[in-house]
Amino acid sequence: MKYLCLICAETVMETMTEAEAARQYREYAAFTDDLKRNGHFISANRLRPVDTATTVRVRNGQVSVTDGPFAETKEQFGGYYVIEARDLNEAIQVAAKIPGARYGCVEIRPIAEDAQTRALGFDTPHPVMPRASR
Amino acid sequence: MSTNETGLVRETVEAVYRDESRRVFATLIRLLGDFDLAEEALHDAFGAALDQWPREGVPANPRAWLVSAGRFKAIDAMRRRARFAALDDVTEQIETATMDAESLDDQTIEDDPLRLIFTCCHPALGPDAQVALTLREVCGLTTEQIAHAFLIPPSTLAQRIVRAKAKIRDARIPYQVPASAELPERLDAVLRVIYLVFSEGYTTSSGDTLICADLSTEAIRLGRLLVDLLPEPEVIGLLALMLLHDSRRAARTSPSGDLILLEDQNRALWNRAQIAEGTRLVEQALASRRVGPYTLQAAIAAVHAGAPNANTTDWPQIVGLYDVLWRVEPSPVIELNRAVAMAMRDGPEAGLVLIDAILARGDLAEYRLAHAARADLCRRLGRTAEARTSYERALSLTRQAPERRFLERRLDEVEK
Numbered sequence: 174m175k176y177l178c179l180i181c182a183e184t185v186m187e188t189m190t191e192a193e194a195a196r197q198y199r200e201y202a203a204f205t206d207d208l209k210r211n212g213h214f215i216s217a218n219r220l221r222p223v224d225t226a227t228t229v230r231v232r233n234g235q236v237s238v239t240d241g242p243f244a245e246t247k248e249q250f251g252g253y254y255v256i257e258a259r260d261l262n263e264a265i266q267v268a269a270k271i272p273g274a275r276y277g278c279v280e281i282r283p284i285a286e287d288a289q290t291r292a293l294g295f296d297t298p299h300p301v302m303p304r305a306s307r
Numbered sequence: 308m309s310t311n312e313t314g315l316v317r318e319t320v321e322a323v324y325r326d327e328s329r330r331v332f333a334t335l336i337r338l339l340g341d342f343d344l345a346e347e348a349l350h351d352a353f354g355a356a357l358d359q360w361p362r363e364g365v366p367a368n369p370r371a372w373l374v375s376a377g378r379f380k381a382i383d384a385m386r387r388r389a390r391f392a393a394l395d396d397v398t399e400q401i402e403t404a405t406m407d408a409e410s411l412d413d414q415t416i417e418d419d420p421l422r423l424i425f426t427c428c429h430p431a432l433g434p435d436a437q438v439a440l441t442l443r444e445v446c447g448l449t450t451e452q453i454a455h456a457f458l459i460p461p462s463t464l465a466q467r468i469v470r471a472k473a474k475i476r477d478a479r480i481p482y483q484v485p486a487s488a489e490l491p492e493r494l495d496a497v498l499r500v501i502y503l504v505f506s507e508g509y510t511t512s513s514g515d516t517l518i519c520a521d522l523s524t525e526a527i528r529l530g531r532l533l534v535d536l537l538p539e540p541e542v543i544g545l546l547a548l549m550l551l552h553d554s555r556r557a558a559r560t561s562p563s564g565d566l567i568l569l570e571d572q573n574r575a576l577w578n579r580a581q582i583a584e585g586t587r588l589v590e591q592a593l594a595s596r597r598v599g600p601y602t603l604q605a606a607i608a609a610v611h612a613g614a615p616n617a618n619t620t621d622w623p624q625i626v627g628l629y630d631v632l633w634r635v636e637p638s639p640v641i642e643l644n645r646a647v648a649m650a651m652r653d654g655p656e657a658g659l660v661l662i663d664a665i666l667a668r669g670d671l672a673e674y675r676l677a678h679a680a681r682a683d684l685c686r687r688l689g690r691t692a693e694a695r696t697s698y699e700r701a702l703s704l705t706r707q708a709p710e711r712r713f714l715e716r717r718l719d720e721v722e723k
Contacts, residue, residue, distance in 0.1 A: 265431075
């Protein structure tokens with residue numbers, strides 16, 4: 174089963190001191206290597222700091238764009254891992270080793286893999302049916 | 308078979324239902340991988356027993372018979388549903404339900420109730436959900452009974468349980484006893500749930516056991532089950548603590564429902580059998596040399612239980628136990644209880660100094676019992692004005708009627 178581990182923290186690498194960022198970089202590199210070796214790794218990445226966030230809403234056909242994240246909180250999403258785990262207990266064990274869990278927190282969300290996922294084609298990277306041409 | 312014999316078989320089925328249904332249920336959840344399917348299968352299995360046992364006789368191993376019947380009924384139901392559902396989902400379910408030899412191994416089955424308890428008390432579920440789910444699934448109480456006991460609408464409670472089950476399924480909370488590395492922490496959560504159920508019953512017990520499930524009794528039953536399955540020292544300590552507290556049940560309120568303090572209780576009303584069992588369990592837990600907070604609180608309760616009257620209580624020993632407890636769990640409430648014990652050993656003045664120090668830190672400023680304890684010590688010292696102020700403060704923080712009446716009585720006494 175796949176889980177999304179969202180890393181929340183007050184600071185991201187861009188807003189840390191150089192020494193601190195370097196230390197976290199090494200921690201994440203080691204952790205990601207381990208994850209790939211033990212077969213839990215699916216994908217991961219850092220997110221740019223929250224001041225680069227843009228929120229989009231469409232109401233009555235009108236697109237509204239605002240600066241910033243959808244929720245104003247002290248903590249922000251700094252990055253994510255998508256992992257493969259047998260169950261929630263294993264996902265908790267993996268998430269507890271994410272370096273960010275020691276500074277901020279990690280939210281674990283199960284990724285749906287049911288009939289709807291398949292019907293919507295979320296599990297296949299390319300269109301199954303050829304798109305109708307205009 | 309005569310009507311008489313049929314009646315006997317029916318009684319047997321009822322007895323098996325009482326003693327075994329939760330264990331059968333726990334095994335069915337593991338085999339079927341779903342709480343609701345297991346619940347349905349459990350009812351179908353007992354339906355089949357009522358139908359077949361009068362004709363074919365009671366099987367040698369009723370539990371195994373019921374598990375097997377429940378599983379077959381569930382697979383039948385899945386096949387019937389298969390016509391309407393996505394085929395691979397159903398195939399997966401039927402595969403889960405079709406078991407290998409290992410899944411029916413005696414030890415595996417014996418551990419099923421433990422799997423159920425740890426799943427219901429999983430830290431990924433909210434505290435309220437843990438309590439509700441444990442009472443519903445492990446104890447088999449109805450939604451109405453639980454809602455009534457916690458004074459919340461049944462619909463709220465039902466929703467809480469539905470949400471918790473959905474999280475177990477969707478986030479895939481596993482049905483297992485935690486590995487030894489996680490066990491201490493996970494066990495703490497289970498003990499917390501059981502003690503919370505007990506305390507809720509202890510403080511709100513209305514004696515109206517017909518409508519209201521008796522939560523204290525349920526908690527003690529859970530404690531016994533856990534001691535049976537996982538005889539860790541703190542599990543034994545918690546059962547001892549609950550038994551020793553419960554032993555005073557008949558003495559702690561007057562017929563009119565008024566609160567009677569420990570020192571004023573008629574000790575002839577204390578339940579001697581519960582005291583004997585609780586004391587024996589405390590000794591067993593202490594002998595393990597791995598002493599935790601439940602065992603220490605039980606040991607304190609055992610010292611009280613061993614005193615023929617309030618004046619002969621061994622206060623030095625109680626203070627000593629509180630010292631250890633405070634080291635294990637340095638909480639202000641324990642510090643307060645220790646201060647009260649010190650007052651009993653060394654006189655009210657000594658306790659008052661300690662309580663004032665705790666209150667000065669602001670830790671227990673909103674805790675009614677801290678003010679009530681202070682008021683009592685001031686009363687004993689003849690410091691009437693201070694006693695009155697503290698009783699009034701305690702009253703303003705108290706919501707329970709018997710406690711209010713008690714404090715009002717005391718306030719009247721100092722006013723005179």
